[in-house]
Amino acid sequence: VFTMGRGRDALCATCGVPGCTCVVCTCVADGVLDLDSASGCCGAGAASKSSYNFRVPGLSALDVARRRRIEGVLSRAGVQQCRFSELQDSLEVDTVGSPRRVKAALACTGYEAELVRAAALKSASPTKELSLDVQGMTCASCVGTVERAVQAVAGVRRVSVSLLAHRAEVVFEGPATSEEITDAIDTVGFDVTVLRETQSAVDDDENKDKPSVLRLSLSTSATVDGVRRQLSALHGVEGVIFTSKARAKVMYWPRKIGARSLLAAMAPSCELAPEEEDMSAASAHAALRKVFLTSLPPSALVVLLTERHFNGLDSTVFPGVSLQLALLAALTGFVLFWCGQRFHVSARAAVRHRAYTMDVLVSMSTCISFFYGLSVTFYDVVRPSDSAPVMGASMFFETSAVLVCALLFGRLMEAAAKAKTMAALQLLSSKRPSSGTLVTDGQESQCPYDLIQVGDVLRVKPGENVPVDGEIISESAAECDESLLTGESRGVSKQKGSIALGGSTCLSGGFLMVAVGVGNSSTLARIVQLVEDAQAKRPAIQAVVDVVASYFVPAILILSAATFMTWVLVGFELGFDDVLSLAITHGMSVLMIACPCSLGLATPTAVMVATGHAATFGILVKDASTWQVISGTRVVVLDKTGTLTRGRPKVVGCALMEGATTLGDVPHKAGSLVDATALGAEVNVRDAVPRVAWLLLGAEAGSEHPLGLALSDWAQAACGEQLAPECQSFQNTPGKGVEAVVAGKWAVRVGNQSLVGVYEDPNVHEWSTRWQAKGCVVVCMQVADAQVCMFALRDELLPDAPPVVAELQRRGIGVWMCTGDQPGTAAAVGSAAGIEEERICSQASPEDKAALVARLRESWGTVVMVGDGVNDAAAMAAASLGCAIGAGAQVTIDAADAVLVSSRLSDFLIFLDLGRATMSTIYRNFLWAGVFNLVGVPLAAGVGAPWGITLPPVFCGVAMAASSVIVISSSLLLKLFRPRPQQKPTVHGDYVTLNDSV
Numbered sequence: 001v002f003t004m005g006r007g008r009d010a011l012c013a014t015c016g017v018p019g020c021t022c023v024v025c026t027c028v029a030d031g032v033l034d035l036d037s038a039s040g041c042c043g044a045g046a047a048s049k050s051s052y053n054f055r056v057p058g059l060s061a062l063d064v065a066r067r068r069r070i071e072g073v074l075s076r077a078g079v080q081q082c083r084f085s086e087l088q089d090s091l092e093v094d095t096v097g098s099p100r101r102v103k104a105a106l107a108c109t110g111y112e113a114e115l116v117r118a119a120a121l122k123s124a125s126p127t128k129e130l131s132l133d134v135q136g137m138t139c140a141s142c143v144g145t146v147e148r149a150v151q152a153v154a155g156v157r158r159v160s161v162s163l164l165a166h167r168a169e170v171v172f173e174g175p176a177t178s179e180e181i182t183d184a185i186d187t188v189g190f191d192v193t194v195l196r197e198t199q200s201a202v203d204d205d206e207n208k209d210k211p212s213v214l215r216l217s218l219s220t221s222a223t224v225d226g227v228r229r230q231l232s233a234l235h236g237v238e239g240v241i242f243t244s245k246a247r248a249k250v251m252y253w254p255r256k257i258g259a260r261s262l263l264a265a266m267a268p269s270c271e272l273a274p275e276e277e278d279m280s281a282a283s284a285h286a287a288l289r290k291v292f293l294t295s296l297p298p299s300a301l302v303v304l305l306t307e308r309h310f311n312g313l314d315s316t317v318f319p320g321v322s323l324q325l326a327l328l329a330a331l332t333g334f335v336l337f338w339c340g341q342r343f344h345v346s347a348r349a350a351v352r353h354r355a356y357t358m359d360v361l362v363s364m365s366t367c368i369s370f371f372y373g374l375s376v377t378f379y380d381v382v383r384p385s386d387s388a389p390v391m392g393a394s395m396f397f398e399t400s401a402v403l404v405c406a407l408l409f410g411r412l413m414e415a416a417a418k419a420k421t422m423a424a425l426q427l428l429s430s431k432r433p434s435s436g437t438l439v440t441d442g443q444e445s446q447c448p449y450d451l452i453q454v455g456d457v458l459r460v461k462p463g464e465n466v467p468v469d470g471e472i473i474s475e476s477a478a479e480c481d482e483s484l485l486t487g488e489s490r491g492v493s494k495q496k497g498s499i500a501l502g503g504s505t506c507l508s509g510g511f512l513m514v515a516v517g518v519g520n521s522s523t524l525a526r527i528v529q530l531v532e533d534a535q536a537k538r539p540a541i542q543a544v545v546d547v548v549a550s551y552f553v554p555a556i557l558i559l560s561a562a563t564f565m566t567w568v569l570v571g572f573e574l575g576f577d578d579v580l581s582l583a584i585t586h587g588m589s590v591l592m593i594a595c596p597c598s599l600g601l602a603t604p605t606a607v608m609v610a611t612g613h614a615a616t617f618g619i620l621v622k623d624a625s626t627w628q629v630i631s632g633t634r635v636v637v638l639d640k641t642g643t644l645t646r647g648r649p650k651v652v653g654c655a656l657m658e659g660a661t662t663l664g665d666v667p668h669k670a671g672s673l674v675d676a677t678a679l680g681a682e683v684n685v686r687d688a689v690p691r692v693a694w695l696l697l698g699a700e701a702g703s704e705h706p707l708g709l710a711l712s713d714w715a716q717a718a719c720g721e722q723l724a725p726e727c728q729s730f731q732n733t734p735g736k737g738v739e740a741v742v743a744g745k746w747a748v749r750v751g752n753q754s755l756v757g758v759y760e761d762p763n764v765h766e767w768s769t770r771w772q773a774k775g776c777v778v779v780c781m782q783v784a785d786a787q788v789c790m791f792a793l794r795d796e797l798l799p800d801a802p803p804v805v806a807e808l809q810r811r812g813i814g815v816w817m818c819t820g821d822q823p824g825t826a827a828a829v830g831s832a833a834g835i836e837e838e839r840i841c842s843q844a845s846p847e848d849k850a851a852l853v854a855r856l857r858e859s860w861g862t863v864v865m866v867g868d869g870v871n872d873a874a875a876m877a878a879a880s881l882g883c884a885i886g887a888g889a890q891v892t893i894d895a896a897d898a899v900l901v902s903s904r905l906s907d908f909l910i911f912l913d914l915g916r917a918t919m920s921t922i923y924r925n926f927l928w929a930g931v932f933n934l935v936g937v938p939l940a941a942g943v944g945a946p947w948g949i950t951l952p953p954v955f956c957g958v959a960m961a962a963s964s965v966i967v968i969s970s971s972l973l974l975k976l977f978r979p980r981p982q983q984k985p986t987v988h989g990d991y992v993t994l995n996d997s998v
Contacts, residue, residue, distance in 0.1 A: 050094070050095065051092060051093070051094050052092070052093050052095070052099050052102060052115060052117070053090060053091070053092045053115075053116045053117040054090065054091045054092075054093070054099075054102070054103070054106070054113040054114060054115055054116060055090055055113065055114045055116050056090065056091050056106065056111050056112075056113045056114075057111075057112065058111060067084060069109065070082075070106070070109050070111075073105050073106075073108060073109050074093060074102065074105050074106075078095050078101065079093045079094070079095045079102060079105075080094050080095055081093065081094040082094075090116070091106075091113070099115050103115070127157065127171055127172065127173045128171070128172055128173065128178070128197060128198065129169070129170070129171055129196075129197070129198050130168075130169070130170040130171075130172065130178050130181060130194065130196070130197050131167065131168075131169055131170075131194075131195040131196040131197070132167065132168040132169075132170065132181075132182065132185070132192050132193065132194060132195060133166055133167060133192065133193040133194075133195050134146060134161065134166050134167065134168050134185060134190050134191070134192050135166055135190065135191040135192075135193075135284060136189065136190040136191055136346060137161075137163055137166060137190060138346070138357065138358050138359060138411075138597060139163070139357055139358040139549065139596045139597040139599075139600045139601075140163070140545055140549035140596055140597075140599060140600025141350075141355065141356060141357040141358065141549050141550065141552070141553055141596055141600070142163070142190070142350075142355075142357050142358075143161045143163050143600065144355070144549060144550055145188050145190075145350060145353065145355035145357065146161050146168060146185055146188065146190060147159050147161050148355070149184045149185055149187065149188045149353070150168065150170055150181055150184055150185065152184065153172070153176050153180050153181055153184050154175055154176060155172050155173050155174055155175050155176025156170060156171075156172045156176050156181065157171045157172055157173060158170070158171040159171075162604060162608075163600060163601065163604050164601075164604050164605060164608050165532065165608070167195075167532070168185070168192075169533070178194060178197050182194060187353070188349055188350070188353045188355060189345070189346055189348070189349020189350060189352075189353075190349075193243075194241050196213065196241070196249075196251065197239055197241060197251070198211055198238055198239065198251055211238040211239075211251040211252055211253055211519075211520060212251070212252055212253070212254050212259070212518065212519025212520045212521065213249050213250065213251055213519070213520070214249070214250045214252060214259050214262060214263070214272075214450055215247070215248070215249055215250075215272070215273040215450065216247070216248045216249075216250055216263075216266065216270040216271065216272065216273055217246060217247060217270065217271050217272070217273035217274075218245070218246050218247070218248060218269065218270055219268060219269055219270065219271070221269075222269040222270065224242055224245065226269065227240070227248060227266070227269055227270060228240060230265070230266060230269060231250060231266070234252075234257060234262065234265055235256055235257060236252050236253045236255075236256025236257030236262075237250060237251070237252045237257065237262070238251040238252055238253060239251045247273055248270070250262065254453065254454055254518050254519050254521055255454055255521075258453030258454065258455075259450055259451045259452070259453055259518075259519070260451050260453055261453070263451065272448065272450065272451065284415070285412075285415050285416070285419070288408065288411060288412050288415060289412055291339050291342075291408060292339075292405070292408040292409055292411075292412050294338075294339055295335050295339035295340075295401075295404060295405045295408055296405060298331040298332075298334055298335050298339075298401065299331075299335055299401045299402055299404070299405035301327075301331055302328060302331050302332055302335070302397060302398050302401040302402070303398060303401075303402065305324055305327060305328050305331075305394065306328065306394040306395065306397070306398040321377055325377060325394065328394050328397045328398075329373070329374065329377065329397060331397075331401065332370055332373070332397040332398075332400050332401045333370070335400075335401040335404050335405065336366055336367070336370050336400050336401065336404055339404060339405075339408065340362075340366065340404040340407075340408070342359075343359045343362045343363045343366070343404070343407070344359075344363045344367075346359040346363075347359040347360045347362070347363035347364070348363075356553035356554050356557070357553065357596075358553070358595070358596055358597050360553055360557075361553060361556060361557075361591045361592070361594060362403075362407060362591075362592075364557075364591055365403065365588045365591035365592050365953065365957075366400045366403050366404055367400075368584065368587075368588060368591075369396045369397075369399045369400040369403070369584075369588055369953065370396065370397065370400040372396050372581075372584055373394070373395075373396030373397045373400070376396070376581075395581075396581075396584075398954075399588070399952075399953045399954055402954045402957070403592065403953065403954060403957040406954070406957050406958045406961055407957060407960075407961055409961065410958075410960070410961020410962065410964065410965065411961070413961075413965045414597075414961075414964050414965055414968060429528055431465055431503040431504075431505075431524060432449065432465070432467070432502070432503060432524055432525075433449060433464070433465045433467050434448065434449055435447060435448050435449055435467070436449065436452055436456075436458045436460075436467035436468065437458055437459040437460070437461070438452070438456055438457070438458060439457040439458065439459050439512065440457070444459060449467055449468075450519075452467060452468055452515055452518050453515065453518060454515055454516065454517075454518055455514060455515060456514070456515045456518075457473070457512060457513070457514055457515075458470060458512070458513055458514075458515060459510070459511075459512055460500065460506045460510060460511055460512075460513065461506065461510045462506050462507065462508050462509065462510050463505070463506065463507075464505070464506055465503065465504070465505050465506075466480065466500045466501060466502050466503065466504050466505070466506060466513075467502060468502040468515050468516075468517060468518045468519075468522045469499060469500070469501055469502045469515070469516050469517030469518075469521075469522045469523050470499070470500050470502075470513030470514055470515045470516055470517075471497065471498070471499055471500075471513055471514050471516055472494055472495065472496055472497065472498050472499075472500055472511045472512070472513045473496065473511075473512050473513060473514055474496065474511045474512040474513075475496055476509055476510070476511060477493065477494070477495050477509055478493070478494045478495075478506060478507075478508060478509030478510060478511045479491040479492065479493050479494065479506075479507045479508045479509060480492050480494055480500060480501070480504045480505060480506055480507060481504060481505040481507050482501055482504040491507050491508075492504075494509075494511065499516070500513055501522075501523045501524070502517065502522035502523055502524045502525070503522075503523065503524030503527075527615060527620060527901075530620050530621075530622055530899075531611055531612060531615050531620065531621075533622065534607075534611045534620075534621045534622055534623060534624060534626075541603060541628055541922065545599055545600065545602065545603060545926075548599060549596050549599055549600055552594070552596045552599070553594075553596060556590065556591065556594040556937070557591075559590055559937065559941070560587045560588075560590040560591045561587070563583075563586050563587045563590050563941040563942065564583045564584065564586070564587035565583075566583075566941075567579070567582055567583035567586050567587070567942065568580070568583045571583060585952070585953060586940070586941055586942045588953045588956075589940035589941070589942075589951050589952065589953045589956045590937060590940045590941050590956075592940070592953050592956035592957040592960055593933075593936045593937060593939075593940040593951065593956035593957075593959055593960050594933060594936075594937055594960070595929070595932065595933060595936075595960045595963045595964065597960075597963070597964040598925075598928065598929035598932060598933075598963040598964050598966070598967045599926070599929045599930075599933075601925070601964055601967045601968060601971075602922060602925030602926050602928075602929055602967055603624075603922050603925070605925070605967065605968050605971035605972075606918055606921040606922045606925060606971040606974065607624045607627060607918070607922075608971075609971050609972060609974040609975060610627060610914060610915075610917075610918040610921075610974050611624070613914070613974055613975055613977060614911070614914055617907060617910050617911075617914075617979070618900060618901040618902045618907060619898065619899070619900055619901075619907060619910065619911050619914070620898065620899040620901065621897075621898050622896070622897055622898065622899070623897055626881060626897050626898050626915075627915050627918045627919060628919060629862060629864075629880050629881045629897075629915075630864065630881055630898070630911060630912060630915035630916075631915040631916045631918070631919040632861070632862045633813055633862050633863075633864050633881075633912060633915075634813065634814065634860040634861045634862045634863065635813065635814040635815075635816065635856050635860045635861075635862070635863045635864070636808055636813055636814070636815050636816070636863075636864050636866060636908075637816045637817075637818055637849075637852065637853055637856065637863060637864070637865045637866070637875065637879070638805075638815065638816065638817050638818070638835075638866050638867075639817075639818065639819060639849075639865075639866065639867035639868060639872050640795075640817060640818075640819035640821060640826065640829055640830075641706055641707075641795055641819065641821075641868070642706065642867070642868040642885070642886050642903070643866055643867055643868065643885055643886075643905065644797060644798060644801045644817065644829060644833050644905070645795040645796060645797055645798060645801075645829065646795055646796050646797075646798060646903075647706055647795065647868070647886060647903065648706060648709075648710070648795070649706055649707055649710045649777065649793040649794060649795035650710055650713075650793065650794060650795075651710055651711065651713075651714040651791050651792070651793050652771075652776060652792055652793065652794045653677070653771055653776065653791065653792030654675065654676040654677065654689075654714075654789065654790070654791055654792070655676065655677040655678075655679050655764070655767050655789065655790045656676055656677070656678050656679060656680065656683045656685060656688050656689070656692070656788070656789050657679050657680055657683070657761065657764060657787050657788055657789065657790065658679075658680035658682070658683065658761075658786075659782075659783065659786030659787050659788035659789075660680070660683050660688040660691075660692060660788045660789060661680065661682050661683060661684075661688075662783070662784075662786055662788070663688060663691040663692065663695070663783065663788065664691075666691040666694060666695060666746070667691075667694060667725075668687075668690035668691040668693075668694055668719075676688075676689050677767070679761065679763045679764055679767060679790075688788075688789075689718050690718055690719060690720075692718075692781065692788060692789045693714070693715040693716075693717075693718030693719045694715070694719055694725060695725075695742050695746055695748050695781075695783060696711055696712075696714075696715040696748075696750065696781060696789075697712060697715040697716060697719055697724045697725070698724050698725035698726065698727045698740065698742035698743065698748070699727065699730075699738060699739075699740045699742055699748040699749075699750055699781075700712045700715065700738065700750065701724050701727045701730075702727060702730040702732070702738075702740070703732065703738055705732075706795070707777060707779060707793055708738065708750075710793050711750065711779070711791060711793075714791070725742050725743040726742070726743055726744065727740050727741070727742060728740065728741040728742075728744060729741045733751070733755065734820075734845060734846050735754075735820040735843075735844065735845035735846060735848075736751045736752060736754050736755040736845075737749060737750050737751015737752060737755040737756070737779070738750050738751065739755075746783055746784070747783070747784055748781065748782070748783055749781070749782040750779060750780075750781045750782075751779065751780070752778075752779065752780070752820075752822065752843070753780070753822075754843070756780045756781075756782040756787060757782070757787070759780070759787070764787075764790065767790065768790065768822075769824060771792035772822050772823075772824025772825045772828070773824055773828060774792075774794070774828065775794060775797075775825055775828035775829050775832065776792040776793060776794045776825060777792070777793045777794070777795070777821050777822065777825050778790060778791070778792055778793075778822060778825070779791045779793065797829060797832050797833060798903070798904075798905060800904055800905050800906040801832075801833045801905055802832070802833055802834050803906075804905045804906055804908065804909055805833050805834045805835060806834050807909060808909075809834070814839070814856075814860065815835055815839065816835070816839045816840075816841065816852070816856070817829070817830045817833070817835050817839065817840050817841065818841040818844050818848075818849050818852055818875070819841070819842055819844060820842075820843060820844055820845065821842055821843070822842060822843060823842040823843065825842070826840050826841070826842035826843075827840060827842070846872070846873070846874045846875065847874065849865075849872060849874065849875035850874040850875045850877070850878040851878075852875075853865055853875045853878040853879045854878050857878070857879070857880060861880075862880045862881070863879050863880050863881075864879060864880065864881045864882075864883055865878070865879035865881070865882050865883065866883045866884075866885055866905075866908060867882075867883075867884065867885070868884060868885065868886060876896055876897075881897050881898065882896045882897050882898075883896060883897065883898045883899075883900065883908065883911070884896035884898070884899045884900065885900040885903060885905065885907075885908070886900070886902065886903035898911065909979070909980070910979045913977075913979065913980060914974075914977055917974060917977050918974060921970060921971055921973065921974055924970055925967045925970050925971065928963070928966060928967060928970065929963065929967060932959075932963050936951070936956070936959065939951050940956050
C-alpha cells in the first residue's frame with residue numbers, strides 16, 4: 001500500500017514525518033480512513049502493530065463453526081487477534097498488516113467490511129529487572145538517598161529499597177544500564193553488588209517466574225568475553241553476571257535448557273562452582289562486633305582517666321598540658337577516627353550529595369565534642385592558667401569516645417535484632433537439600449541441587465527432604481510433611497500422579513518422581529522469592545514516614561544551631577560561667593538524641609516479621625501494602641466453587657431428554673453402568689448413555705474448569721476404554737460453558753441456560769429445580785439444536801465455611817457470595833454457609849463479579865475478593881485486595897495480592913488477625929518513635945533546665961541507640977502471634993453435607 005500510494009519522500013498526512021510508514025498514516029494518505037478516525041500514529045516513521053475496527057453487516061448471524069472459519073482465514077492474512085461484537089455487527093482485529101488485506105480476507109468469506117476506526121498499538125518494549133545488595137544503609141534517610149540516586153538515572157521506571165533486607169529492586173529500560181545504576185548508588189556512598197539481572201517483556205508468560213541461577217567457575221584459560229560469547233549462543237540463557245574474573249552467575253530458563261546441558265556446553269571453559277553461602281550479613285555483623293570490641297578498652301580508659309586523677313600522670317608534656325590529658329586526646333582520637341570511621345565516611349558521602357542521614361548527626365556531634373576539647377586544650381597551651389585543664393577538656397573527650405562506643409553497641413544490637421526478623425525466611429531456605437538422588441538406567445547417584453533438570457527421575461527416601469517439585473511415578477503410597485510450605489500440620493498422603501512439593505519432608509513410604517519444577521520454578525523457590533519481594537516493598541503508610549525523614553535531619557541541624565545560639569545569649573545575659581561549653585553541650589545533646597532510625601524502622605521491621613511469619617501458616621503476601629488493606633476490611637466477597645466448597649464436584653444425577661434419540665449415528669462402546677433418568681418416552685437409556693458420553697468426552701477434552709473435569713470423569717467411566725474423539729473449534733465462554741465440534745461432525749454445547757437455551761419441557765424444568773434445591777449445579781448438553789442430556793453436579797461444602805462466615809459477620813464484616821451457578825444452587829450453598837439471602841449473587845459472569853465488587857467498594861470502602869485466582873481474576877483486580885485460596889503449587893497467581901496455599905478458608909481469618917496485629921505493631925512503633933523524639937529533643941535542648949532536668953550528651957547517645965532496638969524488639973513480638981481457636985462445625989464424614997431431601 002505504501003509503495004503504490006505514496007512516494008518515498010511524501011509527508012505523512014497526520015504526523016508530517018517524511019516517508020512515514022505507520023499503518024494509520026498510510027490509511028489516511030490512501031483515503032482508506034478519515035483523518036478524524038485515526039489515532040495513535042507512531043510519529044517516527046516506524047511500522048507498528050495496529051488495531052482496526054470494521055463494520056461487518058450480517059455478523060450477528062454467525063454460528064461457532066462459521067466464526068472459527070473466519071478466524072482461520074484472518075490468521076492467514078496476518079491477523080494476530082480478532083474480537084467479534086455480534087450485537088453491533090462489528091469486528092476488531094490486531095495486525096501489523098494493512099486494512100485492505102483484512103478487508104480482502106473478509107471478502108473471501110463472503111462478508112463486505114467497512115473500516116470504521118484505526119489506532120496504532122504501542123508494542124511492549126522489554127524491560128529489565130535488577131536485584132541489588134546495598135550495604136551501609138542505616139535509616140530511612142539512607143533509603144531515600146538510594147532511591148533518589150537510582151531514579152535520577154534516565155530509563156529507570158521503578159525502584160524499591162528495603163532497609164532491613166539491604167536490597168534494591170529496580171525496573172528499568174533503555175537507555176539505562178545496570179552499570180549506570182550501580183555507579184549511581186556507589187557514588188552516594190553505599191556498597192552495591194548485583195544479585196540478579198533479568199529481562200522480561202510484558203506479554204511474556206514465562207517471565208512471570210524468575211530464571212534459575214547456575215554458578216560457574218571459570219578455568220584459568222577462559223576469558224570473560226569468551227565465556228560471554230559462548231553463553232549468548234545458547235538458547236534459553238537469559239544473562240550472565242561476573243562476580244569476579246573467575247566466577248559467574250548464569251540466569252537460564254530450565255524448560256529451555258537443562259543445567260547439566262548448559263554445563264556440558266560450557267566445558268572446558270567453565271565448571272560448576274561450589275555453593276557459597278551469603279555471608280554478607282554475617283561478615284558485616286562480625287566486622288561490627290570486632291570494631292565494637294576494639295573500641296571498648298580505650299573508651300573505658302577514657303572514662304577512667306576523666307573521672308579520676310592519677311598522680312603519676314601529672315608530668316607536663318606541653319606547657320599547660322599534662323600527660324593525662326594527652327592520653328585522653330590520643331585515646332579519644334583513636335576511638336573516634338578509627339573505630340568510628342564508618343560514621344564519618346557515610347556522613348561525608350551523604351553531605352556531598354545533599355542527603356542528610358543519621359550518620360551526619362552522629363559525625364557532627366562527636367567531632368564537635370572532640371575538636372572543642374582540643375581547642376580548649378590548645379587555648380590552655382597558648383595561655384596557661386593556674387587551673388588544671390584536665391576537667392575542662394576531658395569532659396568533651398569522654399563524651400566523644402563514649403558516644404562512639406555506645407553507638408557501635410547500639411548498631412550491633414540492632415543488627416542482631418534485624419537478623420531475627422529474617423528467621424522465617426531463613427527457615428524456608430534451609431529446607432532445600434544440597435543434592436538429590438538421581439536414578440539413571442536403574443543406577444542411583446547423587447546429583448547437586450543446581451544440576452537437577454526437568455524430566456529427571458529422582459528417588460526420595462523416608463526422612464529426606466524433597467529436592468524439587470515432582471510427579472510421583474511409583475505405585476507405593478507415601479506421606480509428606482508440607483507444614484512449612486502450606487501450613488498443613490498433618491502429613492499429606494501421596495500416591496502415583498500426586499505432586500510432591502520441593503522442600504517438603506517424606507515421612508514414610510519413599511517414592512520415585514519425575515522432576516517438573518526445578519531451580520527458581522520450584523514451589524519452595526517461588527515462595528521464598530515471593531516473601532523476599534514482599535519484604536523489599538513498603539506499604540503506603542511508609543510514604544508519610546519517608547517525607548518526615550527527608551526533613552527530619554535538616555530540621556534537627558537547625559534546631560541544634562538554634563539551641564546553641566539560645567544558650568549563648570541566655571548564658572551571657574544571666575552571667576553563667578563557661579557559657580560556650582554549656583551551649584555546645586546542649587547543642588550536641590539535641591544532635592545525639594534525635595533518632596530518625598526508629599521512625600524508619602517502625603514499618604519495615606513489622607512488615608518483614610509479619611510476612612515471614614505468615615509464610616509459616618501457608619499465607620503468601622506479595623506486597624507490603626496488603627497488610628494495611630487487610631486490616632481495614634469492611635466487606636468480603638466469596639466465590640463458591642473451591643472457596644466455600646470442596647472444588648472437586650461430582651456428577652450425582654443424569655437425565656436424558658428426547659433429543660437423545662437423534663444420536664443414532666454416534667459411535668458408542670458401553671463402559672461402566674451409569675445411572676440415568678429418561679425424561680422422554682422413546683429414550684433408550686442403555687443405548688443413549690454411551691453415545692452422549694462419547695460426545696461429552698470430546699467436547700470437554702480442552703476444559704480445565706472443575707465442572708468440566710467432573711463431566712470428563714463421568715464420560716470416561718461411561719465410555720469405558722473408548723478413546724476420546726477429536727475436538728475442533730473449542731471455545732470456552734466464562735460463566736456459560738463450552739462449545740466444540742466433535743469428530744468434525746457434531747456441534748456440541750455444554751453449559752447453563754444462557755448458552756443452551758431455556759428448558760421448555762415441564763419435566764426437564766421440574767428435574768432441574770429439584771436438583772438445584774439440593775445444592776447441585778445443573779448443566780445441559782446440546783447437540784446441534786437439540787437438548788439431549790442434563791447433569792446434576794454437587795460440590796460439598798467445606799467444614800470450616802460456616803464458622804468462618806459466622807466469625808466474619810460477628811466482627812461486623814459484610815459477607816457476600818458471588819457465583820456463576822443457578823439461583824437454586826447458589827441459594828442452597830449460601831444458606832448452608834450462613835450467608836444472608838440478599839447477599840447471594842448467582843448466574844454472575846466474570847464481568848458481573850467485577851461490577852459487584854466495584855459497587856461494593858463505592859458503598860463500603862475496603863472490599864476483599866476471595867476466590868481461586870483464575871476465574872475470579874477480574875473481580876480480584878477490581879477489589880481492594882485479591883486473595884487466592886487453594887493455590888497449592890501455583891503460588892504466583894498474578895491476579896491475587898495474597899495467596900492462601902491450602903484450601904482452608906479458616907486461613908483467611910488467620911490472615912485477617914495477623915494483618916490487624918501487624919498494623920497495631922506499626923502504629924505502636926510510630927507512637928514510641930514519635931514520643932521519644934517529641935519528648936527527648938526538647939529535654940536535650942534544655943527546656944527542663946529550670947527544674948533541674950537535663951540530659952547529658954552521653955545519655956542522649958545511649959537513648960538514641962536504644963530507641964531503634966526497642967522498635968525492632970516491638971516488631972519481633974509479632975512472632976508470638978498465634979491463631980485464635982475456631983469453633984468446630986458439625987460434620988458428616990470429612991465434609992459438611994447439604995440437605996439430601998428432595
